[in-house]
Amino acid sequence: AALDAGTLLASRYEVQAFLGEGTFGKVAKCADTVTNTKVAIKIIKDDPFFTEQALEEVEHKLFIYQN
Numbered sequence: 001a002a003l004d005a006g007t008l009l010a011s012r013y014e015v016q017a018f019l020g021e022g023t024f025g026k027v028a029k030c031a032d033t034v035t036n037t038k039v040a041i042k043i044i045k046d047d048p049f050f051t052e053q054a055l056e057e058v059e060h061k062l063f064i065y066q067n
């Protein structure tokens with residue numbers, strides 16, 4: 001499956017462990033092979049409603065971080 005350890009996501013994030021599941025989808029601990037840092041990657045459910053909600057969440061967080 002997509003969240004098995006060792007799977008490379010988006011040609012960059014190597015899955016290390018499954019962290020948990022929320023309303024929007026699943027979260028995996030990954031190694032960013034470009035920056036060599038650890039990141040949490042959220043894989044959004046394949047559904048237009050959740051995709052739209054997730055994009056809005058990202059925009060809200062960017063707004064908060066930049067202000």
Ligand SMILES: Nc1ncnc2c1ncn2[C@@H]1O[C@H](COP(=O)(O)OP(=O)(O)OP(=O)(O)O)[C@@H](O)[C@H]1O
Pocket residue numbers: 019020021022023024025026027040042
């Ligand atoms: N940065 C992180 N580090 C460690 N675990 C995480 C991280 N982000 C998410 N998780 C795990 O993944 C789960 C799902 O996270 P997610 O953000 O999708 O949902 P949530 O905020 O817990 O709940 P919901 O989206 O349903 O309100 C969390 O409950 C947690 O166990």
